[in-house]
Amino acid sequence: MSASASELTVDSLRAILVEVAGQDESFDADTDIATMTFDELGYDSLALMELSATIEQRFGITIDEEELSSLSTPEALVLFVNGMLAEVS
Amino acid sequence: MTKRTVVTGLGVIAPNGLTTEDYWAATLEGRSGIREIEFGGTRYSARFGGRITDFDDTRHIPSRLLPQTDRMTRLALYAAESAFRDAELAPEAVEGYGSGVTLSNAAGGFALSHRELKKLWGEGPKSVSAYLSFAWFYACNSGQISIRHGLRGPSAALVAEQAGGLDAIGYSRRSVRRGTRTMLTGGVESALDPWGWISHISSGRVARPGTADRAYLPFGAEAGGYVPGEGGAVLVLEDRDEADARRAPRRYGEIAGYAATFDPAPGTGRPPGLRRAAENALADAGLTPGDIDVVFADGAGSPDLDRAEAEAISAVFGPRGVPVSVPKALVGRLYAGGAPLDVATALLAIRDDVIPPAPATVEPDPEYGIDLVVGAPRRVPVHRALVLARGRGGFNSAVVVTAA
Structure with missing residues (x-):
């Protein structure tokens, strides 16, 4: 897969979310989702598990489940993942 | 006084029709949904199935539900939505625990499980x-529908192979009698991916014929097994007084009787339980065999099972004593979806006073001594129907529906 991806962005996270968990009416392509909560975006804990498993695979990292549950917005998750990627490299 | 349970909405999804009325028109005209099943070049001993070809997942199912549902659940969600729309009932508006859902399922979500288990072996x-944690599960259809429509009352999943759909209807009638305002019931099935397919074949009773139109010939002189299919039906059940109070636009009929029996162990010499199920359902409805206008048969499509069913029908009704209908000859055996589809068909037969035919290719074996409706619809008054179902492993169930 894209092991070459060096950084997660809100846009690429949005694409992964829609791919692995679908999308309801809470947002569309024009919505700025960065600071909306995953709850507001219509995603439950299983959807977030799918999201984190996909990020783990694509970026070669491991996201702690408890950490994941404390990351309530796309922006927070992006910052956390990119922080891990910076540590790795 | 016992409450009366009426059917106020139907949601049909079948290989020969994606809506109730399309299915009904196809059934009366003898249009079949049995076709060759393709598996990317791999050859199997059985090649024909009742396949739904016009279901559009992205149009019929919300995006959020697509990654977490097997095909069986998508078809069930669609049928449930259709049934509520038909009943003109917004279940979310039913307060508290007043609405529930109990469906039957016999196979589970094969296609999604197959795909994910392949990943387990191949990628880790x-x-x-x-989503595999629940998408494979028998209770998944009831669960997803319960969540989507906010049905917080009695919810369950019943498993009894092809008989289970009637058990779900009987169970839901009991829920209504105990005070639940609205129950969604029936069953929808799909397991036509390669893993599901070999599971069907393992029954040893799947037909291995040359052409689609001769693959499934229930009660036919040349019957050689059945054809697995996908789809089923979902029914909205309501207490009659409650349906009257909200001025429900339709009352297809009443679930007047229900019974289930289990076959004795092989070798005991005791008779199979189908006759008893039929008699008990009639007694439960307070009716006698002479009151019944048509029997919708299980129609296993294997000579030994067809003979046993013909004997049970003749024992209850007398030789050629009642018209027998097997519209499933056009769609195959739908497992948990099969009998609810027969109940929906029986209710439409009551509505329109017509008994749907099996295709002429069935050519019934005269030795069975039953009055099988074949070739053309029979236009006669239909007020009360008996629906029979048998599930592999000894399950027998029967439901009586009457004009409301």
Whole structure:
């Protein structure tokens, strides 16, 4: 897969979310989702598990489940993942 | 006084029709949904199935539900939505625990499980979707429908192979009698991916014929097994007084009787339980055999099982004593979806005073001594119908529906 991806962005996270968990009416392509909560975006804990498993695979990292549950917005998750990627490299 | 349970909405999804009325028109005209099943070049001993070809997942199912549902659940969600729309009932508006859902399921979500287990073997456990945890499960259809429509009352999943759909209807009638305002019931099935397919074949009773139109010939002189199919029906049940109070636009009929029996162990010499199920359902409805206008048969499509069913029908009704209908000859055996589809068909037969035919290719074996409706619809008054179903492993169930 894209092991070459060096950084997660809100846009690429949005694409992964829609791919692995679908999308309801809470947002569309024009919505700025960065600071909306995953709850507001219509995603439950299983959807977030799918999201984190996909990020783990694509970026070669491991996201702690408890950490994941404390990351309530796309922006927070992006910052956390990119922080891990910076540590790795 | 016992409450009366009426059917106020139907949601049909079948290989020969994606809506109730399309299915009904196809059934009366003898249009079949049995076709060759393709598996990317791999050859199997059985080649024909009742396949739904016009279901558009992205149009019929919300995006959020697509990654977490097997095909069987998508078809069930669609049928449930259709049934509520038909009943002109917004279940979310039913307060508290007043609405529930109990469906039957016999196979589970084969296609999604197959795909995810392949990932488990090929890529490792991290690649397996978290949704596999429930998407394969028998209770998944009831669960997803319960969540989507806010049905917080009695909810369950009943498993009894092809008989289970009637058990779900009987169970839901009991829920209504105990005070639940609205129940969604029936069953929808799909397991036509390669893994599901070999599971069907393992029954040893799947037909291995040359052409689609001669693959499934229930009660036919040349019957040689059945054809697995996908789809089914979902029914909205309501207490009659409650339906009257909200001025429900339709009352297809009443669930007047229900019974289930289990076959004795092989070798005991005791008779199979189908006759008893039929008699008990009639007694439960307070009716006698002479009151019944048509029997919708299980129609296994194997000579030994067809003979046993013909004997049970003749024992209850007398030789050629009642018209017998097997519209499933056009769609195959739908497992948990099959009998609810027959109940929906029986209610439409009551509505329109017509008994749907099996295709002429069935050519019934005269030795069975039953009055099978074949070739053309029979236009006669239909007020009360008996629906029979048998499930592999000894399950027998019967439901009586009457004009409301």
